[in-house]
Amino acid sequence: MATSKNQTTPPAAEAVIVGGNRIPFARAGGKYSSASNQEMFTAALEGLVARYGLQGERIGEVVGGAVLKHARDFNLVRESVLGSSLSSQTPAYDLQQACATGLEAVVTISNKIKLGQVESGIAGGTDTVSDAPIAVSEGLRRALLAAGHAKTLGARLKAFAAIRPADIAPLTPSTDEPRTGMSMGEHQAVTTATWGITREAQDEIALASHQHLAAAWDSGFFDDLVTPFRGLTRDQNLRGDSTMEKLAGLKPVFGKNLEGTEPTMTAGNSTPLTDGASAVLLASREWAAERNLPVLAKVVDAETAAVDYVHGHEGLLMAPAHAVARLLTRQELTLQDFDFYEIHEAFASTVLTTLAAWEDADYCRTELGLDAPLGSIDRERLNVNGSSVAAGHPFAATGGRIVATAAKLVAERAAETGRPARALISVCAAGGLGVAAIIESAADGSVSTGSTSATGSTSATGSVSTGSTSATSTTGTEA
Amino acid sequence: MTVEELGQIPPLGGSFVRGASGSGVAAARRVLPGSDAPQTTTLPDTTLRVAEVSTSGDDVARRLAEYERLVGERPSETMPAGFLHVLGFPLATALMVRPEFPLPLLGMVHVENHVSLFRPVELGESVTVTARAEGLRGHRRGTQVDLVTDVTVVGDDSPAYTGVSTYLAKGVHIAPAPEETERPEFVPPLPTARWRLDARVGKAYATVSGDRNPIHVSVLGAKAFGFPRTIAHGMYTAARALAQVGPARGDAYDWDVQFARPVVLPGVVDVSVRPGTDGVWSITGWNARKRLLHLNGSVTPR
Numbered sequence: 030m031a032t033s034k035n036q037t038t039p040p041a042a043e044a045v046i047v048g049g050n051r052i053p054f055a056r057a058g059g060k061y062s063s064a065s066n067q068e069m070f071t072a073a074l075e076g077l078v079a080r081y082g083l084q085g086e087r088i089g090e091v092v093g094g095a096v097l098k099h100a101r102d103f104n105l106v107r108e109s110v111l112g113s114s115l116s117s118q119t120p121a122y123d124l125q126q127a128c129a130t131g132l133e134a135v136v137t138i139s140n141k142i143k144l145g146q147v148e149s150g151i152a153g154g155t156d157t158v159s160d161a162p163i164a165v166s167e168g169l170r171r172a173l174l175a176a177g178h179a180k181t182l183g184a185r186l187k188a189f190a191a192i193r194p195a196d197i198a199p200l201t202p203s204t205d206e207p208r209t210g211m212s213m214g215e216h217q218a219v220t221t222a223t224w225g226i227t228r229e230a231q232d233e234i235a236l237a238s239h240q241h242l243a244a245a246w247d248s249g250f251f252d253d254l255v256t257p258f259r260g261l262t263r264d265q266n267l268r269g270d271s272t273m274e275k276l277a278g279l280k281p282v283f284g285k286n287l288e289g290t291e292p293t294m295t296a297g298n299s300t301p302l303t304d305g306a307s308a309v310l311l312a313s314r315e316w317a318a319e320r321n322l323p324v325l326a327k328v329v330d331a332e333t334a335a336v337d338y339v340h341g342h343e344g345l346l347m348a349p350a351h352a353v354a355r356l357l358t359r360q361e362l363t364l365q366d367f368d369f370y371e372i373h374e375a376f377a378s379t380v381l382t383t384l385a386a387w388e389d390a391d392y393c394r395t396e397l398g399l400d401a402p403l404g405s406i407d408r409e410r411l412n413v414n415g416s417s418v419a420a421g422h423p424f425a426a427t428g429g430r431i432v433a434t435a436a437k438l439v440a441e442r443a444a445e446t447g448r449p450a451r452a453l454i455s456v457c458a459a460g461g462l463g464v465a466a467i468i469e470s471a472a473d474g475s476v477s478t479g480s481t482s483a484t485g486s487t488s489a490t491g492s493v494s495t496g497s498t499s500a501t502s503t504t505g506t507e508a
Numbered sequence: 509m510t511v512e513e514l515g516q517i518p519p520l521g522g523s524f525v526r527g528a529s530g531s532g533v534a535a536a537r538r539v540l541p542g543s544d545a546p547q548t549t550t551l552p553d554t555t556l557r558v559a560e561v562s563t564s565g566d567d568v569a570r571r572l573a574e575y576e577r578l579v580g581e582r583p584s585e586t587m588p589a590g591f592l593h594v595l596g597f598p599l600a601t602a603l604m605v606r607p608e609f610p611l612p613l614l615g616m617v618h619v620e621n622h623v624s625l626f627r628p629v630e631l632g633e634s635v636t637v638t639a640r641a642e643g644l645r646g647h648r649r650g651t652q653v654d655l656v657t658d659v660t661v662v663g664d665d666s667p668a669y670t671g672v673s674t675y676l677a678k679g680v681h682i683a684p685a686p687e688e689t690e691r692p693e694f695v696p697p698l699p700t701a702r703w704r705l706d707a708r709v710g711k712a713y714a715t716v717s718g719d720r721n722p723i724h725v726s727v728l729g730a731k732a733f734g735f736p737r738t739i740a741h742g743m744y745t746a747a748r749a750l751a752q753v754g755p756a757r758g759d760a761y762d763w764d765v766q767f768a769r770p771v772v773l774p775g776v777v778d779v780s781v782r783p784g785t786d787g788v789w790s791i792t793g794w795n796a797r798k799r800l801l802h803l804n805g806s807v808t809p810r
Binding site: 341 | 695696699700701702704708752754780782
């Protein structure tokens with residue numbers, strides 16, 4: 030690269046993942062039905078603070094957000110920071126990119142760390158559908174605004190007179206795409222039909238999600254990733270005893286009136302509405318070493334893509350297929366160069382349509398501009414500790430859950446094998462968006478500059494110690 | 509053909525009152541045997557014309573904004589073709605409520621609409637609007653007529669917009685009907701959108717378009733013409749589909765729509781708006797549960 034010849038430009042720093050913390054995810058209307066976004070995010074932050082001894086610490090920046098957010102929460106993340114035991118000199122801002130909010134927050138923090146603008150950062154997200162903001166109808170809102178703008182009593186009364194009985198009904202937030210009026214499930218049902226994904230294949234993904242997540246909980250994998258909240262100690266949606274028979278018995282809920290197709294998407298192989306929050310601690314290697322903090326992984330690179338779903342050219346949730354293709358090309362990696370694949374299960378079929386797209390030579394050529402298909406992946410490496418179908422998907426909190434899980438997985442694998450391990454993360458989002466990221470185990474401390482090698486070995490020690498404890502639990506999983 | 513100049517676009521409210529009474533007269537003529545009133549079977553040989561209609565007032569700007577919001581057009585000072593249709597509609601209606609017009613206004617069904625937008629018309633430009641009736645012809649269920657509306661920017665030689673709205677007067681047989689052709693079975697495509705239309709859509713579009721035909725705004729009015737409840741304006745559905753094409757339609761385009769079954773409100777319409785390989789956008793709207801076609805058509809960039 031041209032910059033490597035330029036001696037005045039220092040090599041970019043590494044952004045490492047120290048660890049993560051989330052609260053267990055609750056089903057909508059469940060344990061967190063009265064918890065606000067701010068309360069949940071503060072709880073996730075406080076767990077992280079406690080785990081890594083960050084009391085009073087001035088973190089470089091905290092970035093996160095919520096997809097369903099009340100207007101009063103304009104500074105949701107900063108307010109959460111102020112309510113936490115981090116230094117109140119910790120700056121923060123809200124970010125929102127639908128279901129990719131959490132992952133995009135990780136990407137933006139890691140970029141600032143790589144640029145040297147911050148030494149540390151916390152990325153995360155929170156969402157509640159139970160405590161969702163409720164808005165007044167458009168008619169009532171316009172009447173109230175007109176009354177507010179009115180200068181005379183008469184004008185004000187006239188504005189109120191425009192209110193119709195039907196305007197009184199409140200508007201609850203919906204997951205419909207604003208531009209198409211179709212719910213995400215209906216969109217995915219069209220994509221599922223287009224790719225000919227079977228019901229059985231979706232149920233298999235769903236079952237694996239529950240089984241893997243249950244095994245991970247049983248093995249203690251989440252012991253240092255989750256803090257109990259409001260009496261909930263495990264993800265409430267988890268059904269470790271689910272079976273193919275039970276899943277097969279569920280009625281389809283999406284795509285029921287699509288011409289020439291049988292509906293295949295059920296409540297069992299789709300993600301339930303969920304409440305929860307998550308946070309991930311990122312830092313420069315030096316910052317982590319100075320505090321004797323472990324280093325699980327480093328953020329290698331990321332790519333965000335968007336697709337034209339409005340005119341049916343591409344499926345709503347297919348953007349990650351594009352993001353991954355561009356990311357692999359830039360990093361000169363193949364799809365098979367990964368130890369773990371974390372593909373967010375918005376629906377079981379989202380995973381399957383994405384995998385099918387990568388295997389399809391024609392699609393890879395015409396849509397992704399590739400000479401050859403990306404090919405298939407080893408399914409044994411896919412969502413090995415479960416994903417959103419089992420855990421639930423509190424929109425903005427999912428990215429943090431996945432990144433922390435993937436970081437711990439690669440750290441464990443590297444500790445086991447003595448070789449670096451790599452994970453590919455892909456998260457689809459409303460609006461035809463998708464974010465992909467690559468993370469790699471970072472215990473070896475292979476920093477490009479010699480001056481940091483000392484701190485690199487310190488962090489390696491920290492990382493190995495985490496790795497070895499969790500390696501035991503991995504063995505437990507396999508048993 | 510004679511050109512009759514009007515000082516201003518006639519208000520639609522008056523037209524509907526006249527249309528209602530005129531429809532009564534026309535109906536009476538048809539049902540009363542031996543009525544000495546002569547049955548009109550030809551179209552008036554008149555073009556109505558209003559010169560230099562200003563679009564610079566706040567009221568037009570406000571109405572355009574409301575129109576854009578309602579049909580999902582992006583905010584713009586350029587008037588979408590559907591808004592030009594709305595501007596010209598009162599003039600076409602004024603022609604249809606004249607005593608010499610052979611078909612009753614009320615109960616007429618909009619069956620097709622063909623628009624050519626040759627150049628964009630900006631808010632603030634003055635336009636000349638003309639309306640004439642053409643092509644009185646038989647249909648197996650009644651009689652059809654085309655109302656042709658031109659909108660010409662003042663200073664231009666040729667129209668910026670030409671709209672041809674085809675209406676069917678059901679049960680009025682004053683011209684021989686052509687041979688019936690077999691309609692192909694409707695096979696719904698995969699949807700790209702879904703419209704959930706509540707009962708207020710009829711009134712909302714009536715407000716911005718001025719088309720207060722009772723079948724759209726009054727349940728009783730709708731029942732009187734054989735509909736279970738109010739029905740959506742065909743042009744509302746066509747305008748939403750046009751908006752859904754988005755900027756890809758360009759500044760100038762043809763917009764052709766055929767209306768099949770009406771959309772009874774409230775109702776859900778599955779929609780497909782997709783580009784074809786030839787650059788022509790196809791538009792389809794249907795009832796997925798009943799497999800009934802509501803509208804189909806195309807948008808062709810010029």
